[in-house]
Amino acid sequence: MNGAQALIRTLVDARVDVCFSNPGTSEMHFVAALDQVPEMRGVLCLFEGVATGAADGYGRMTGRPASVLLHLGPGLANGLANLHNARRARTPIVTVVGDHAGYHKAYDSPLESDIDALAGTVSGWVRRSARSADIGDDAAAAVAAARTAPGQIATLVLPADTSWSAGAASAAPLPVEAPAAVPDDALAAVAAVLASGEPCALLVGGGATRTRGLVAASRVAAAAGAPLFCETFPARLERGAGRPVVERLPRAADQVTRRLAGVRHLVLVGVRSPVSFFAYPDQPSDLVPDGCQVHELGTVADDLPGALERLADLVGAPAEAVLQPAGRPELPTGELSLDSIGRILGALLPEGAIVVDEGVTSTRQMPGPTAGAPPHDWLTLTGGAIGQGLPVATGAAVAAPGRPVICLEGDGSAMYTVSALWTQAREGLDVTTLVFSNRSYRILEGELANVGAAASGPRARDLLELGRPELDFAAMATGMGVPATRARTAEDLIQQFRRALAEPGPHLIDVVLPGP
Known part of the structure; x- marks a missing residue:
């Protein structure tokens, strides 16, 4: 099989079976190979930013990567804004960027650019597949890199001659390491802070904004008498009736300051310390209150729901979370607002x-x-x-x-x-x-x-x-x-x-x- 066929077969075998695409000449062998590997669903997008944003939405909902097919450096550049959003969401994505054939690059044709440098601005992993014999292993490594906890963008640069050359073979999926457990001493340190009697608050993000993590966080917050916040822009927040009550931290800096006023210990779970969205004259960038200590419960790569459950046991939390009661507002009439x-x-x-x-x-x-x-x-x-x-x-x-x-x-x-x-x-x-x-x-x-x-x-x-x-x-x-x-x-x-x-x-x- 040629390189494109081996690439797609490797992706499908690793459960990457959707490709949001905006292809060009350098990717035509990839397009042709879709008929040889029909398990891959190709979804045509008319702009690269739609393809990359769609891969972000897919990854947020499935927890596994989609692939994106883009045309050379300008195609990648058109998709960068939504890859930036996906990077901040820690969404797993395998981005395949076509490039000129290796021997053609020396001629500096109009679409020649530094794809690797562009990819590096949003990707946690970048590799150029120089030979068709390497493409299967490279594709398997890209999927494993994208799925590395908590998720990242892996970009595979695919030269046209690698794509069309014969002699390639697919590769089996690589194992993906499970999220690490938060060390016991780190849990004990946070438990001691929550038991100190000083005003505390919990701020959760990442994987802790799903129901399992929120249930445990709610129990911890109840035991400590602390408010429970989630990050301002969660990648995916599970909410509604019967799910734990959590307040999203406001976007406006002055509102964040008011919500955190008086807090002496801020416990971060899978989230960065709160900062102002932009710089403003005579206003602070760091929104942590003066005199407040920040404590991190593990890292974004750790098993945060598991850590919160263990923390709940340490602090003697109640068995049940504080859940949102069901209730719908009455339908309004008249002018829209x-x-x-x-x-x-x-x-x-x-x-x-x-x-x-x-x-x-x-x-x-x-x-x-x-x-x-x-x-x-x-x-x-x-x-x-x-x-x-x-x-x-x-x-x-x-x-x-x-x-x-x-x-x-x-x-x-x-x-x-x-x-x-x-x-x-x-x-x-x-x-x-x-x-x-x-x-x-x-x-x-x-x-x-x-x-x-x-x-x-x-x-x-x-x-x-x-x-x-x-x-x-x-x-x-x-x-x-x-x-x-x-x-x-x-x-x-x-x-x-x-x-x-x-x-x-x-x-x-x-x-x-x-x-x-």
Whole structure:
């Protein structure tokens, strides 16, 4: 077999059987090999950032990598923003980047670039497969590297002549080490802090935001009389009725400061110490209160749910976690607002839903009214690079075909990767997208004031507004094969959301918000 066939066979044997693709000339032998290895599902994306974001959503929901096929350095560069988000989410991904044939690189043809350097900015593992005889072993190593706890991006550079040359063979999957146990002395040290009688707080992230970890963390927090927070942007938070109560730490620095005021011991579980999202004049970057000591319970590569369960035993925690009671808000009427949209979502969110949140300013009020909805997952914008929502929703729907996916999307962010709608239509994915049309980069209006920039003039405001002409998301979605409607009142949104949830396949609702 040739190198491309051996690569795909090795990936499939290692349970990497989905490839989100935007290929070019150098990857044509990979494309042709899909017919020789039909177990690999190829999903065409019209932009590389959609492919990389979809792989992120797939990995978050399955815990195992998808593959991504990209064309040379510029193709990788187009996908970097969502690979950055995936890196911050610690999502396992195998990225395959085609390159020129080895002998052709010396000619410095137009698409020649330093792929290895670009890949290194987001990847925890990079390898160039120089010979077809090596490709099976290299592919197996890439999968193992991507699955190394807690998950990372592994990039395999595939020269065209390696892909087309014969003499390759597939390789068996490599073993993946289980997460390490947190040492007993580290657990004992944290237990002593929690028993000190001084004000403590727990902040969890990573793998500790799934139900098992949250149950144990809730028990620990109850024993210590400490508040339980999760990171501001969790890769995947399991929440809803019957699941542990946990508060997401706010994004705004002043709100974080207020929530942590008086805390003398902050215990971190799979998460970084809280810092300000940006630098602001005369404001601190480190948001840990003065006089507060930070304690880490293990590392992100450790078995954090197991460590929390052992810690619960050490501190004599109650047997049961504090669980969220079931409860739905009443459906609103009248003009749409962020409050009424949150109540509609909380009232109608189906059980088992996967909510992908890139609403930015429009979804800050969503946690409250959705807290008592049936159990669901909430996926957030982990790395801050916008254009994530539609692609992540696409990958999540591929990963979990039996579950409804709800994408909460800002209008400015949606335009970065709007072509993901075409892939959703082509694949028949059950994604309902709510685009919040406030016709501006609303978050930047607030950031102007936060950084102390004077922006009262029309030229500055013009760079933050999305009018002239206004974006017609219903028309764009329809043009890409996604049924779409527009909601201007609460009654409109209730009717359209119910219909979208009841019908198979993708839908989009253009949620028109009142102007400023």
